[in-house]
Amino acid sequence: MNAIRPEKMEATETETVDSNLAAVTEVEAGIRDFVRNDIAYLRRPASSATTDAPPLDSSAEATVTNVNSLIQRVAGTSLAEIENLISELESLRDLLHAEGQRVQREISGYAQLSQAAMKSTRMISDNVAQWKRAADGLRNS
Numbered sequence: 001m002n003a004i005r006p007e008k009m010e011a012t013e014t015e016t017v018d019s020n021l022a023a024v025t026e027v028e029a030g031i032r033d034f035v036r037n038d039i040a041y042l043r044r045p046a047s048s049a050t051t052d053a054p055p056l057d058s059s060a061e062a063t064v065t066n067v068n069s070l071i072q073r074v075a076g077t078s079l080a081e082i083e084n085l086i087s088e089l090e091s092l093r094d095l096l097h098a099e100g101q102r103v104q105r106e107i108s109g110y111a112q113l114s115q116a117a118m119k120s121t122r123m124i125s126d127n128v129a130q131w132k133r134a135a136d137g138l139r140n141s
Helices: 006-038 046-052 058-140
Strands: none
Touching: none
């Protein structure tokens, strides 16, 4: 039986990670070179781009098209998510606004009810006081 020793496994994992990092670095460098060299003319003003720009060969055009479509797909997904989030937030704002108005109406109703209860309590208190005075007046006579 061949048993894999931990030292060999760690070395293999490290080599795999190193090779992945190297591949990522190489791809990033290729993208940077492409942006610097192949599509740098896009960053120039329009007047100089038409006179100074060399015509693109078909492979460069295909690459530019692929990069543009990739960017549009990535940006499109992000924009759609942002638009959905904005829509949800607007709906939530409308709901909170409506609920705030409802709560204000409820509070106003409770305030009116409280004032009516206070008036009723004063009337009852005044009537009870008058009855008490009348009863005291009848007892004293």
